[in-house]
Structure formats: structure tokens, C-alpha cells
Amino acid sequence: MYKVIAIFGTRPEAIKMAPVIQELKKHHHIETKIIVTAQHREMLDQVLEYFDIVPDYDLNIMKVNQTLVGVTTAIMQELEALLIQEKPNMILVHGDTTTAFTSAMTAYYHQISVAHVEAGLRTNNKYSPFPEEANRQLIGVLADLHFAPTNQAKQNLLEEGKPLETIIVTGNTSIDALMKTVNDDYRHPLIDSIRQKQRRMILLTAHRRENFGESMQNIFMATRDLVEAYDDIEVVFPVHLNPLIKQLAKQVLGDLSRVHLIPPLDVIDFHNFLGQSYLVLTDSGGIQEEAPSLGVPVLVMRDTTERPEGVEVGTLKLVGCHRETIVAETSRLLDDLELYKRMASASNPYGDGQASIRIVNKILESALSNQND
Structure with missing residues (x-):
């Protein structure tokens, strides 16, 4: 069975990965596992509860006054053992966090395919935003599949030499999530x-x-x-x-x-x-x-x-x-x-709420190709 591990650690990652995970869970011939690093503990747990996501593994790496170096090394040390144990065909990371970059690097060291949700966003100033811009560019170097939210993101990836067949324009999964959370009758x-x-x-x-x-x-x-x-x-x-x-x-x-x-x-x-x-x-x-x-x-x-x-x-x-x-x-x-x-x-350029379906369809295609090999 084709195994995909989704890895994330912050609230924004969780919000945008939740619709993808829910879509993956509909396909029983794909084994989907979830690892959270808990880079931001309190904010992350709120999202997991709302979307009814139960992690298979919780690295719980958050520490008081943690540094970027501390987060990076903690994730790599904890994650490596799980990747060796689980032997996934693919890991799925999102965006530009330290969790996403470190997970991609760890997977690369073990020659595991990396799929990047929300790929191709660029400012081309590695210190703005910091450290997110560098994280995103480095994930792009390691990724095997680039799920670009817009045509501009796709163009950025092509200009960096990413193969056309590895880039899929999907829209942004944040729009998928909004369709599940916004209520016209909401009161506070x-x-x-x-x-x-x-x-x-x-x-x-x-x-x-x-x-x-x-x-x-x-x-x-x-x-x-x-x-x-x-x-x-x-x-x-x-x-x-x-x-x-x-x-x-x-x-x-x-x-x-x-x-x-x-x-x-x-x-x-x-x-x-x-x-x-x-x-x-x-x-x-x-x-x-x-x-x-x-x-x-x-x-x-x-x-x-x-x-x-x-x-x-x-x-x-x-x-x-x-x-x-x-x-x-x-x-x-x-x-x-x-x-x-x-x-x-003004018109919204970021998607139609179907990004998760497009992402999962491409993963299914990869699973089928893997079986044929």
C-alpha cells in the first residue's frame, strides 16, 4: 500500500493541511499517517480538535524561548527515527515553516519523495520574510512535486528550473478550509x-x-x-x-x-x-x-x-x-x-475551494505509477 505522511507543526500549516488530510482519508488504498512537531503547541491543538485530526505521532518539540537552531535539530533527531520506522513513499509538507523545511531535508536524506503544498511563493529576499523565504526556496530544491497555488507561483518555479511535469497549479487550500469554517450566522x-x-x-x-x-x-x-x-x-x-x-x-x-x-x-x-x-x-x-x-x-x-x-x-x-x-x-x-x-x-486570485482534490488526485497518480513500477 502506498504510504503518505503529512507533517506539520503550526496552526497555519494545520489549517491548510486539514482539507488535504480529510481528502486523503477518503481513499483507503492510500495509507495516510500524520506527524505533528508541535512547533507551536497551543495554537496547533485548536485546529486539530476542530478538524477532528488525531496525529499518529506528536513530537512535542516546543520549548520555552526556543531558537531556530533548536527547533531544527530537535525535529531532525525525532523525525528520522519515525521515517525509518514507517518507510513512507512520500511526505507532504506545507508552506515555509521550519517544520516544513526540516522535514523535507530529513526525508531527502532517506531518499523519500517530498510533495510541497503551497509551493513557489517568492519574494527573492532571503531575509524577508525571515526565515520563511529561505525555508520555502530550500524546500523547492528538495521537492519532487510542487503544488503551486497560482500561475505566478508556477512561473516562479519554472524560472528556477523545476521540471514542468512536477508542478501542478491547485489553488490554495486555505480557501478550502474557509468553506468549512465561515458561517453566516456566527455570533460572538x-x-x-x-x-x-x-x-x-x-x-x-x-x-x-x-x-x-x-x-x-x-x-x-x-x-x-x-x-x-x-x-x-x-x-x-x-x-x-x-x-x-x-x-x-x-x-x-x-x-x-x-x-x-x-x-x-x-x-x-x-x-x-x-x-x-x-x-x-x-x-x-x-x-x-x-x-x-x-x-x-x-x-x-x-x-x-x-x-x-x-x-x-x-x-x-x-x-x-x-x-x-x-x-x-x-x-x-x-x-x-x-x-x-x-x-x-476585487476578484480573489487564490482559488475556488477545490485545491485539496487536485492535490490528492496527483498523489493518487503517483501511487498508481509506483504500483506499476
Whole structure:
């Protein structure tokens, strides 16, 4: 029997891999196993519970104040023994995390085929985002199958010399996940309170390593400026678990009644908060795909994006991490209804909700080829 092992360790990976795993489980002639590294423990478990995914192995590598080197070495040491034991035909990794890169490298050392979900995204600046851009490029060197979400991602891979027959344009599995989580009847006390006061909700997310320090200070100070300038907005910030972010957010924003510093939301809450937001301020990656699918404009607080398709069609705008620029660009969206409507109604370039089916069909093709060999 053809054996596939899906490996992931963070909440975004889990959200985007969940629809693929559910689709794989429909095919009984493929043995599907799941390994989680728990690179981010608390956030990961929320997703596993919602999608009813039970890992076969949990490496539980998360440590206090862990470094990238520590995460990398821990995963490689733990994963190697499991790959030797399970002898999979293929491993399936997602995106640009340290888990994904390290798993691909470990599989390569054992000559196990690597399939890369969400392949081909590029900024071509190895330090932006850090370490994700380098992780993604290095996985691309090792991968045998590249599941590219867009034609632009496919073109990036072709320009790097990847064989055409190894690249499959699938759409992004984040859209598949949204179709399972967003509910028109969703209610939450915080959202109800903001609505009752007839205020616009801005969803803020900020956690990128390259933004630690001055850039994160700028993001939070810009948020403060906006709340003080506009009486009709409230900001909801699900604060990342990193202690540095929590401390700075409380210091800069903690005294503002219209800024809600809340714990990380589970997947169903987060997607529905996203869908009911007026706009999004973020330095994240996946939100750049999810929000446009829900008609929500996104201002990306980074200097680069590996998702340029959204910028090109007008659903996203790069605003960097300068305090004045963030305030100015957000103010434009808050003040100019026509500009807002253009961004909110721009077409979503990231897929139709069928990405998981396309991915699994290609894996089935690989399984059949393996049997014929």
C-alpha cells in the first residue's frame, strides 16, 4: 500500500493541511499517517480538535524561548527515527515553516519523495520574510512535486528550473478550509458589542520575526494613532503567544478601551472574525489569501510579499512598517468609501475551494505509477 505522511507543526500549516488530510482519508488504498512537531503547541491543538485530526505521532518539540537552531535539530533527531520506522513513499509538507523545511531535508536524506503544498511563493529576499523565504526556496530544491497555488507561483518555479511535469497549479487550500469554517450566522459577544455601538472592526495581527523591535513598536503606535483619530473604530488584536509581542502590545495599547487584546482565536472564531471585519492590518501570510476571499481589504505591514497576486488585482496593499505610512493608508480606506469598495470587491486570485482534490488526485497518480513500477 502506498504510504503518505503529512507533517506539520503550526496552526497555519494545520489549517491548510486539514482539507488535504480529510481528502486523503477518503481513499483507503492510500495509507495516510500524520506527524505533528508541535512547533507551536497551543495554537496547533485548536485546529486539530476542530478538524477532528488525531496525529499518529506528536513530537512535542516546543520549548520555552526556543531558537531556530533548536527547533531544527530537535525535529531532525525525532523525525528520522519515525521515517525509518514507517518507510513512507512520500511526505507532504506545507508552506515555509521550519517544520516544513526540516522535514523535507530529513526525508531527502532517506531518499523519500517530498510533495510541497503551497509551493513557489517568492519574494527573492532571503531575509524577508525571515526565515520563511529561505525555508520555502530550500524546500523547492528538495521537492519532487510542487503544488503551486497560482500561475505566478508556477512561473516562479519554472524560472528556477523545476521540471514542468512536477508542478501542478491547485489553488490554495486555505480557501478550502474557509468553506468549512465561515458561517453566516456566527455570533460572538465582542463582535455583537462592536456592532451595537455602530463601530467598524479592524482586525490586527502581528508576529513576524523580522518585525520584532522597532517595526513592531511602529505597528502598535500606528494602531494607537488610528484609534485616537477615529471614534467609530475598534481594533481586535488576537495577541501572538510570543512573550515579547505580548509585553509590547500591553505596554503600547493596553490602556485603550477600543483596542481589544485577546488570546489567540481558534480557527472557526478567527475565520469568522476575519469575515466580519471592516479591514485587516497584518504582517501575516495566509490572511493575505483568506481575507480577499471574504471581501475584506488587507493592508500588509511588510516591505515584501510572497503573494503579489493580491497586490496586482487590488485586494492587498503593501504599506511597510513606518508609523506614518500605516496611519495614512489606513485612514484612506476609512475615509474613502469608493477606494474601500474597489478593494473589497476585487476578484480573489487564490482559488475556488477545490485545491485539496487536485492535490490528492496527483498523489493518487503517483501511487498508481509506483504500483506499476
